[in-house]
Amino acid sequence: MKRMKCPLNGLRGVDEFSYDGEFCEMPDPQACDDLAWSAYLFLRDNHRGPVAEWWCHLPSAFWFVALRDTGSGEVIDTCTVQQWRARVAQGQGLAAATPPEVA
Numbered sequence: 001m002k003r004m005k006c007p008l009n010g011l012r013g014v015d016e017f018s019y020d021g022e023f024c025e026m027p028d029p030q031a032c033d034d035l036a037w038s039a040y041l042f043l044r045d046n047h048r049g050p051v052a053e054w055w056c057h058l059p060s061a062f063w064f065v066a067l068r069d070t071g072s073g074e075v076i077d078t079c080t081v082q083q084w085r086a087r088v089a090q091g092q093g094l095a096a097a098t099p100p101e102v103a
Contacts, residue, residue: 006057007064007080020054022046023065023084050076052084052093 002014022044027036045051048071055066055078065084067076079087087093 004055004066004075005078006060006062007078007083008062009057009060012057016058018056018058020056020063023052023054 003011004014004017005011006017024040024044027040029037032040049069050067051070053066053068054063056063064078064080066078068074069076084093
């Protein structure tokens with residue numbers, strides 16, 4: 001069985017998880033214009049290679065970020081949303097995990 005590491009519950013079978021799309025920060029709905037809001041709701045990069053994605057461990061209802069290669073399906077890493085935001089702030093988010101040929 002294919003397994004995935006949950007940041008809260010450890011290594012689990014993939015049948016315990018649900019994918020919910022590419023991770024992106026939500027703009028402030030009160031401050032952004034309609035174009036920015038519709039881009040947040042409907043537009044995704046949809047490229048081949050490492051992508052930060054929303055995942056949920058269903059039995060615990062725990063949401064987290066998984067860095068997954070969309071070409072191979074390999075899960076490169078998983079972390080909490082807070083850990084992901086810290087990595088991005090330190091310049092260690094998606095760009096640090098992207099192989100040079102994909103960048």
